[in-house]
Amino acid sequence: MSKSQAQPAHLPIVRDTAALRRALGVWRAAGESVGLIPTMGGLHEGHLTLIRRAKAECARAVATIFVNPRQFDRKEDLESYPRDEARDAAALTAVGCDLLFAPPVEEMYPPGFAAKVSVAGLTEVLDGLHRPGHFDGVATVVCKLLLQALPDRAYFGEKDFQQLTVVTRMVRDLELPVVIRPVETVRESDGLAMASRNWHLTVEQRRRAPLLSKVLMETAHALAGGRAAAAPLLMEARLRLGRGGFTKVDYVELRAADDLAALERADRPARVLGAAWLGATRLIDNVAVPEAE
């Protein structure tokens, strides 16, 4: 089959719930399963890996692009967020995405919109402490997207591990009829986790950025199998990031993989999570602690 036959000529784009449901209704009537991939655009290989996974597991892959104002705690971050729908649509077409839902803000939050989905506990640690309101914004928009599309499966990256945990808990608690599929973090060849915000890094900052993943991986290995106390290793990790040119370290922590409880040792499945700044750009990353070595 030639390339042009294997891919749609262009990607259908819908901008409101009614059009989204019409398109999905046709597929459902034909017995086709649907995978949903929520994004904020600025697509890179990490996002495209989620789409490919959806295509491998579902008959249809539906991407969403919505730069959700409610999950931004800094105005300048929202304003500078990369937006290039034509470029994103071309990338989605190339990986065989079937439909793009790209609603305007008024479609998601019409005048008078007052609902809020909040997942207690999980959102009061890590990024929840450093980005007030962020996870309420995430939970609200993801809940709405899941109800708009009612997909069979929805795909989320482990890159945003706390977000994945919050979404998984929300779906469980509200019994939303969807299976959440986690997808491993996709990295650059030097270990840096791919992220749309990496595009803001200067050449010098980009050179320093892989230290975050390196430090998290080395710390996770030192904690493997619960053999070492976490506190001194986490302290050393924070100091290394500071010495390596990170201008501010929000946290480096050891947390349980299921409920994000703080751990003194990795004596149950755990992740090391970190957030640190290079100038005006905030990077986050996390790695699994090996169970034993």
Ligand code: AMP
């Ligand atoms: P975003 O557009 O940043 O909101 O991300 C949309 C989805 O892509 C989220 O589920 C992210 O966790 C996921 N994602 C972003 N970067 C990566 C990456 N480097 N590897 C895997 N998934 C990612």
